[in-house]
Every structure is written in C-alpha cells, then in structure tokens.
Amino acid sequence: KQEVTQIPAALSVPEGENLVLNCSFTDSAIYNLQWFRQDPGKGLTSLLLIQSSQREQTSGRLNASLDKSSGRSTLYIAASQPGDSATYLCAVPHKLVFGAGTILRVKS
C-alpha cells in the first residue's frame, strides 16, 4: 500500500529565501507525481506534474525533482514571497495518495 510522507510539517521563512519541501513515497513503481497548493478552506491547485521518466519539471519559481529509485521528490521554491504561504501537498497516482502536506508561511 502506497504511503506518502512530507517533511517538514511546517516551515516559516523570511521573504526572499529559497526553500525545499520534501516528499517521500514507499512504492517506487509510480507513473508520475503531482504537487499541489492548498489555501486555507480552499481547493487544491495543481502546481506541477512530473512524469516518472523525468528528473525535473519547472514552472516559474518552482522546480520539482523526482528520484523514483529512492522514493523521493522535492519542490524547490525560489525567492519566496508572502503570497506563497499555503499548504503544499504531493500526491502519487492513480487514485491519488496524498501526503499530509507542508504548511508554509513566508514572512514579509
């Protein structure tokens, strides 16, 4: 049974800092991995989907990497802004199995 873990559970950083969020999964036989953002009381916004054949995927200030063999993915956020404050979730398909998320707070 696939299990997804995210570290850290919470992170507070000053504006402008670069940061890394970690996601690990127990079953490495995955097709892809998806990163989401969730604002309080809101839905999930897809940030990036990284295919199993890819090692990295970039969108603006976000960069996701995937290492299937070690069962890990990281989400790198460059030059963080207060508007980045949210909960970040990773999930693996196909019935998406979610991690508990990392609550990010960027202080201005």
Next chain:
Amino acid sequence: EPEVTQTPSHQVTQMGQEVILRCVPISNHLYFYWYRQILGQKVEFLVSFYNNEISEKSEIFDDQFSVERPDGSNFTLKIRSTKLEDSAMYFCASSEGTSGLGEQYFGPGTRLTVT
C-alpha cells in the same frame, strides 16, 4: 482557463438525510474523481469514474455512496443516510486522457456539515 466547478459550496444536513453534491468537470476530460478531506486530515480518494462506470473505489466508498453522470456535463456524488463522520470537504477532480494517470484538476470543494 477551464476549471472544475462544484455546487453547493456549503451544505448543512441532518444525520440520516440524503445529500447530492454536484460537479461540472472540465469539458474535454474523460476521468472524474471524488476525494474528501476531513478537517485536519489528509485528502482521501473516494472513487474514480470513466466511460460511465466506476473505475476504482476506496474502502471508504461503501454502499452509502454512489456516483452518477446524469448528463454530458454533470458528475454527482450521492450520500445516503448521512452520518456525523461524513462531515468533510468533498472535492471533485477531472483529468484528460484514458489512463487515469493524467494531471488532475480539482474543484473548490463542497463543505458538508452533518448535524
């Protein structure tokens, strides 16, 4: 930009009542999903739906739950005889392609409160 929509945004019901949560997936998507998130807990998969039938369901999705695509645009989740523990945020999602492995796009959710 196309998006998944859900109605209502908040539903309050009494224990034992039936509720229907509605979703309009992105128009060219073929796979549809329901997830739920109990307050403070992880997002959990309930069911996936493709080609007018359930593709996969979780242990949570028991006989109390049913899904339907009543027309070409709507996708519904019915909960019969609601229980207090059904109180949660329910999310609909959709993806394109026929594999069910594509990027999933989520709606804003329906907050269900069972009293």
